[in-house]
Amino acid sequence: MIMDFIDGPFWYFSLIVFFSGIIWNMGSIVFALSKVDLSVSRGSAVSGAIKTIFTRFAADKGMAPHIRLQIIAGYMFHLGLFALLFFAAPHILFLEEHFLGFGWTPMPHWAFIIASEFAFLGLLILWLHRILNPVSRLISTADDHIASILTFVVMLTGCLALLESFTALRLLHRFSVELFLIYFPFSRLMHAFTFIPSRAFTGAWFGRRGISS
Amino acid sequence: MSKCTWIFFRQVYFFISLLIFLCLLLAVDATASEPATSKVNSPGSELWMNVRKNMATGKVTSQVKSVDSNVLINSYAQRWTQFRMTQLINYGLIVLLAVFSIIFLFYVIRGRVKLSGGLSGHMVHRFTDYERVLHWVLAIVFLFLATTGLILLFGRPIFIPLLGHEIFSVFASASKEGHNLFGPIFLVSLILMLFSFVRRNIYARGDLTWLLRGGGIIGKSHVTGGFFNMGEKTWYWIVILIGLAISASGLILVSPNLGQSRIIMELSHVIHSIGAIILIAVSMGHMYLGTKGTEGTLESMKTGYVDIKWAEEHHDRWAKECHDNNRLISAEDYAKLQGKIIQNAKVSNAMEENK
Secondary structure (H helix, E strand, O other), X not given: OHHHHHHOHHHHHXXXXXXXXXXXXXXXXXXXXXXXXXXXXXXXXHHHHHHHHHHOOOOOOOOHHHOHHHHHHHHXXXXXXXXXXXXXXXXXXXHHHHHHXXXXXXXXXXXXXXXXXXXXXXXXXXXXXXXXXXXXXXXXXXXXXXXXXXXXXXXXXXXXXXXXXXXXXXXXHHHHHHHHHHHHHHOHHHHHHHHHHHHHHHHHHHHHOOOOO | OXXXXXXXXXXXXXXXXXXXXXXXXHHHHHHHOOOOOOOOOOOOHXXXXXXXXXXXXXXXXXXXXXXXXXXXXXXXXXXXXXXXXXXXXXXXXHXXXXXXXXXXXHHHHHOOEOOXXXXXXXXXXXXXXXXXXXXXXXXXXXXXXXXXXXXXXXHHHHHHHHHOHHHHHHHHHHHHHHHHHHHHHHHHHHHHHHHHHHXXXXXXXXXXXXXXXXXXXXXXXXXXXXXXXXXXXXHHHHHHHHHHHHHHHHHHHHOOOOOOOHHHHHHHHHHHHHHHXXXXXXXXXXXXXXXXXXXXXXXXXXXXXXXXXXXXXXOHHHHHHHHHOOOEEOHHHXXXXXXXXXXXXXXXXXXXXXX
């Protein structure tokens, strides 16, 4: 009964919440941009937007020496998670069977292990830094902690089910993914979708005024 | 640690408990419909009896040419199995229970070791953010590996009678995958720990006196100590050396196709298990002394600062250095650094705005 619920109604419910939440959030951002800027342009908004999307991948020169740990751990976690999500064989198979109808070459098992190690270590360091550093702790909210813990649990249950021999472990992973999908649109996890428009908006705003960002 | 952080730890604890409960429910649900299997006598028993008989005379060979390919029956493995089932599991359990009992008794008899003059409120910086993050990464990964490792080691005598074969098999599979995956993270953290702390953990003059007086337990006079005392230095080297042995043997076990023989695998397992039991047993003492056992110690790994009275009592030579270099900060400055005063100011500002 629990199995049927997790594989069936709860899965579809989480997908509906996830996709409708994403569309709602992204739609709100797009409609918020409809105001016309009447000021005289002093530079290109488009080139400013494109430039900022890429320059923001590197930390500010003044800040970088003080946040080395966060930069390294941040890249470890995000690149590891990206590789796990889109290049792990079980995920590609799942996407092919349930959504896309086509697949692509998965990464080899050793690469999967390395990506997992990077993702786990990176996330652990980031979350511990969040609670141990007084400044990070002060600017963190419950949302940040819940998002970190939920992401960790999704990754952990996925790795515990790696052998693909037990239905219980697969269901546990799917259940944690469903909780994650439901929570996603209401949290800062949305930055996975908003970071590019956000950078582009900032870059365009500065670019149009001829300011280097 | 702030109240907010403890609430999150409670949430994590609740979440993990919920996951374990769900795992149990799902395991029961998933295994309920699986058909029962019946035992059948091996049809090849006579063949294997002849193989064993001819092994001694060297008549048995294999077409496959690789490590141990001519060893069709490994008699040494019988000794290893015997050792694992009768000695390792039993003595391992006894050692862990004994250490736990000793610590508990020590706490009941001696109680918490308090600072003689109480806390002064004046703080001194002890560990950087990086050192504390590294410590907790290693601690969390170690606890995860210890839990999953003990589930695998004590599965047969403890968990199978409690949970049954079907449910335990789910836990065993999850533990094995998790254990193999987190092992390399432990090794990386350990190497980073080695480089970050090694300079302050080299034994120096005065350390032997600390040992002879049992770190202050024997006798009533004060025992002198530097940044790390003899006990802490010894714990550090136990973690590094046994940790490296466990990691190396773990890598041999997790990569069976690197050309190592079966005997190497069996020896690696013995080293891995014995090393892990020693490390878990000693870590119980470290965890006790670092938290409940000694007043003011946990602060150093929570905030990076310790009270100067704590430093004078446990690390007097380092405390003198702090005094000499004028590194003390007041209680108010410490509160500012921890964001406590800012938070209070925020609250009072908000209250005034509401008025």
